[in-house]
Amino acid sequence: EVQLLESGGGLVQPGGSLRLSCAASGFTFSNYAMSWVRQAPGKGLEWVSGISRSDGSTSYADSVKGRFTISRDNFKNTLYMQMNSLSAEDTAVYYCAKWRGDQSIFDYWGQGTLVTVSS
């Protein structure tokens, strides 16, 4: 059974940093690209970032480019998101999501971790 378990969310002050993790199991993690998708309270879904399965190619939404860094450890079966210079606009539930094959079709999602940026 595919499982994705996010952790690392919490309350952080504006300008602060946070590192999210997503532990994967039930599939060969190194064979799939992964993404982070977020959802602000009461709002819709926003794709944040993606990383390829092996060569580490990354992409980012303009809203987080230069502040967030996605990475993965294929030995630990874990996806990461380092978030710096956080602002209130980054407050959201952050989901990790597995790609279906080579397309950004998100066939499995974690339960999400809440990041709240507030003083």
Add this chain to the structure above:
Amino acid sequence: DIQMTQSPSSLSASVGDRVTITCRASQSISIYLNWYQQKPGKAPNLLIYDASSLQGEVPSRFSGSGSGTDFTLTISSLQPEDFATYYCQQSYSTPTFGQGTKVEIK
């Protein structure tokens, strides 16, 4: 970025109704359109990918159609567990989502 526009933003329907949600892309995306269902407090769940392919064990009352810029999600006979918010998402380029359609009980 490709903009995705869903309509309506919300709708009220009864159990047994046929429901149709539309999604329009700002440019052609071929068939690279996916649909998700999200219930309150839960992660989204993939229903349909590549415009019309049903994911896994998704019930056959869900169907998708379209290509190019115009797509539809149809629920042939709405069931109580189908009351949720539905999102389209394009996978032609950098992923973008529609704003969502909330399906409520009439």
